[in-house]
Amino acid sequence: MYRLNNRAFEILRAEVQNCSGVDQVSKIEQQLVIKRLEKMRSCKGDAATLDELRDTVVDVYPQFSEKALKLAARANQPPGIFSKLKWTVMFLTSSAGVIWLVNLPFPMIRRPVAEKAPILLLPSFISMDYHYRGAINAVEQADQLVNKATSSADIDRGAGKVxxxxxxxDNLPVWFLGYYPQTYCGLFACTWKFTLDEFEQARQQVARMDAKVFQEKNAFGSLNKGEQTLEGAKQQYQQAKNASEREKAIASWQAAIDSLEQLPNVTLSAETAEIKLKAYKRDFENARIGTFIAAAQEFDIEAEQTKQKQPQAASQLWQQAITRLGEIPQENPRYLEAQKLLTSYQIKISSVVDQRSGTLIESAKQFAFAAAKASQNPPHSAIEWEKIEQLWKKAIAQLESIRVEEPGYLEAQKLLATYQTNVGIVQTRFSAEQESQEILKAANRQIQNLIASPPSDRNQFKGEMQGIINQLRTIKPGTTAYAEAQQLLTAAYKKLK
Known part of the structure; x- marks a missing residue:
């Protein structure tokens, strides 16, 4: 290391020239100082300090700039650790930038570099090796977790692996498929052996597993929803206070089981549900049968309370109880219990039905008797015939309310035929009475007109009188108008003579 470096020398020489004049003495002084500085620049040793630099020039140039001396002293100092670090960082950054550039995932960049300087693609090779290993491991784990799942946790874990x-x-560049870097793989034993077809197969397999994960998650959502609905129906059934509430809970329970049976067969949820459905259906069947029996017993209690005042309503309640019990299959353990109850209800309904049919027949006979009594000693007016018709119809209504299964049904049918015939007769008499009254009224009006305005022509008089006679002759016997019509006919015949 020289005592004065070039940069410090140049700073001092420039200041010497500034301090020197143009005369001959000044030039000699300038050369003297320059020689001292050159000697210091050519000598090896520790870097000259500020004091040494000042002593070198101050005896010749007392006015030498202190600022220039300090600047030269700083420039003469050897580079420190931070300076070295700065240059190192700059070098590394530049190198990293170049390596980043040549490792960009573009074939137009990588292929020439791979042919001429493959060592520069070391990061790409490391990345490809890492992602290849990761892809193989993740695909295998995802295949095991998704396609051979045993629980929803496997599906969730498999989704992450997918x-x-x-x-x-996605991080494996397609261009490298089939490319095998000899140098790198000789040192690090490359593991990738993908061909383009194998790469596509792996992507397709991952896509299929991704779709299956989606289906499985949807199916598990439906499974959880169905199980929640089922549990809610169970709770509703347990809290039910009467047959109606229990039947609503049973309907919800059945709907939940139906939703579980509709899960896609190819999903794990369907397999899980199939195992649980056996227990669900067993519990549901027990609850359903229990509901039928409990409902029948409630109908029986209500029927017992109403049979005295409303036997028909009681009969209907027992019939509903019998219907519920009839839905219990023979293979059910409670079938015999249901049959015993059913038999007892049939006996009860028979006792109520026998009493009911007899009462209805007796009531019908009373209406028929009243109608027959009212129809005696005809003729009767149209109003009276209408009342008689209503009595017969009331009797018929009583008989028609008797059901086929009731013991009095045959007797009721016989009476019904007779009563319907009587209604027809009464309706005929009613129509005849109405027509007779209308004809009589019309004849009386014509007679009054004839008396008020008799025609002057005898033949015309006879013609009008004959018309009145013809009308009166249409009045049927057995009507209230018949007697009066006969009197008018007698008078009319006399007028014609």
Whole structure:
């Protein structure tokens, strides 16, 4: 190391020239100082200090600039550790920039570099090796977790591995497929052996697993929702206070089981649900049968309370109980219990039905008797015939309410045929009475007109009178108008003579 470096020398020489004049003495002084500085620049040793530099020039140039001396002294100092570090960082940064540039994922850059200076692609080779290993491991793990899953946790874990495999595959440049760097692989034993077809197969496999993960997650969502609905239905059933509430809970329970049965067959959720469905259906069947029996017993209690005042309503309640019990299959353990209850309800309904049909028949006979009594000693007016018709219809209504299964049904049908015939007769008499009254009224009006304005022509008089006679002759016997019509006919015949 020289005592004065070139930079410090140039600073001092420039200041010497500034201090020197143009005469001969000044030139000699200038040469003297320059020689001292050159001697110091050519000598090896420790760097000259500020005091040494000042002593070198101050005896010749007392006015020498202190600022220039200090500047030269600083420039003469050897480079420190920070200066070296700065240059090192700059070098490394530049090198990293070059390496980054040549490792850009573009074939137009990488291929020439791979042919001429493959060592520069070392980061790419390391990255490719890393991502290849990662892709292989992630694909294998994802395949195991997704395609051979045993729980939803496997699916969740497999979803993460699928994403990881996809990320590794995305970082493998397609251009390297089939490329094998001899130097690098000779040193580090490369593991990638992908061909383009194998690469595409790996991507397709990852895509299929990604789709399967999506399907599995949807199916597990449906499974969880169905199980929540089922548990809610169970709780609703347990808290039900009557048959109606229990039946609503049973309907919700059935809907939840149906939703679980509709899960896609190819999913793990369907396999899981199939195992659970056996227990779910067993519990549901027990609850359903229990609901039928409990509902039937509630109908029985209500029927017992109403049979005295409303036997028909009680009969309907027992019939509903019998219907519920009839839905219990023979293979169910509670079938015999249900059959015993069903038999007892049939006996109860029979007792109520027998009493009911007898009451209805007796009531119908009473209406029929009243109608028959009212129709005696005709003729009757149209209003009276209408009342008689209503009595017969009430009797018929009583008989028609008797059901086929009731013991009095046959007797009711016989009476019904008779009563319907009587209704027809009454309706005929009613129509005849109405027509007779209308004809009689019309004949009376014509007679009054004839009396008020008799025609002057005898033949015309006879013609009008004959018309009145013809009308009166249409009035049927058995009507209230018949007697009066006969009197008018007698008078009319006399007028014609």
């Amino acid at each position: 994403k990881e495999a996809q990320k590794h595959l």
